Amino acid sequence: MAEPKAPPIFARALNAAWIRPVLFLVFIVAIWDLSIRLFKIPAYQIPAPADVVAVLRSDWPELLRQSWPTTYATVCGFLLSALFGIPVAMVIAGSKTVESYVYPLLVFSQSVPKIAIAPLFVVWFGFGIIPKVISAFLLGFFPVVVSAVQGFKSVDPDMVDLARAMQGSRFQVFRAVNLPHALPAIFSGLKVSVTLAVVGAVVGEFVGSNSGIGYVMQRSIGTFDLPTMFAALVILALLGVVLFWIVDRIERLIIPWHVSHREDIVFTS
């Protein structure tokens, strides 16, 4: 039998998880640049990648300064949606009565476009951070509730019976069985929620704010400064990716036992 050969450096590099999306991104940027050149798209419609990069470099301190309020509002809104969403889901999953009253209304409330009501928050809370946080919270809240309800409800009733037959109190059984069981679903909700919270914060900044990436975007649209607008988009995307990654890391830390994090080892007797 031949000795297994070490894969060549190139193939090994290709196996790193982050390299593939980066390669794909480079490909997309190349297509973007190429189409602008080929179809002679004017800069006031779509800026060239090089222009965007130039703005990113020259305005970096300003962009960074403006991204703090957005990040702050996003994180606050996200934490609020987790803080309220999980207990609300617990109550909904725990009681048929509460579910029948609350759940349909919750779904109904989701069909109200948040962008339409965001100006209301400005009327109520002024131009500060609060309307942005509320807007981020409203967008992030629903996915947490829906996933967590599903997580709490999908516990095997036999497993709960088993723990109850061991004379566990309701709270003990919940802590030992229901809550850990729901965690994977809760985390998938949190991951959706954190990216939506970014959207929520930006919406808040659109309707009434004098700081933040959303504000930068609106200002640059007003002056047809498309490279800045695109640079702001890049910053937003980066913000979303970083926050998503952080939640993902926390998930791996808290539920390392879950199917999605296992390696392929099985012991048989």
Add this chain to the structure above:
Amino acid sequence: MTPAMRPTDLQPPAHLRLVSDRAETGAPEITLTGVSKTYRTRDGDVPSLRPLDFRINEGEFFVVVGPSGCGKSTLLKLISGLLPPTTGEITVGGNKVTRPHGNVGIVFQNALLLPWRNILSNVMLPIDMKHLPRDRYLSRAKDLLKLVGLEGFEKKLPWQLSGGMQQRASICRALVHDPKIMLMDEPFGALDALTRERMNLELMTIQRETGKTVLLITHSIPEAVFLADRVMVMTERPGAIAAIYDVPLPRPRSLDAMADPVFIELVQRIRKHFFTQGALD
């Protein structure tokens, strides 16, 4: 046809009597008097169990066979105190059952191990739930794992074990708080035939060594006869007692017991109940 099956004026041998006469000997561990269960649903009442009267003696291996949906699992929940009976009274160890009493260890068809706890800490779950001293029961948990051949797997997570190994761990969990009774709901139904036979032998060893009272529910008639001191046959829903048979095979039993004429006769006899009812999965 064996001589015993022929209609005669003589009483049939003990193991073929419809209702066993062993019940009156020995101390009763579980007694059911007039116990029935009716589920209330939106579409009206659904009777699950017709009034049942029987007792299970201390240290007895009692097996229930019946068609699916005959309320076998309800029976198990009633005895463990998870469900209140609609009528009648259940006593376990002389005390009336009104709520979960913790005097039972339960094994379901699925091992139902918590995927976030390692094997040892899964086995320790009853100790945590009952607030018993952890350090005192830790060595007992390890001894039990050793007894079922899972030594060295204490720190593994459930998914790293095969189905048979998981089920053995769940048997340990049912035994760790030293309950007097083991309730088993089709414990080996999800295992392959070979593993199943081996688990049957192991279960008999465990029962002999620990002296537990076992109530086991199964779909398999040979398994029932092989394991049991007495076999209770149930009718279709709503479940009632069709017959209770003694199994006079000597213990310890090996797989050879399945070739014993008494074994074969009993299996045939029990199977007839289901053919006349026309229902067995």
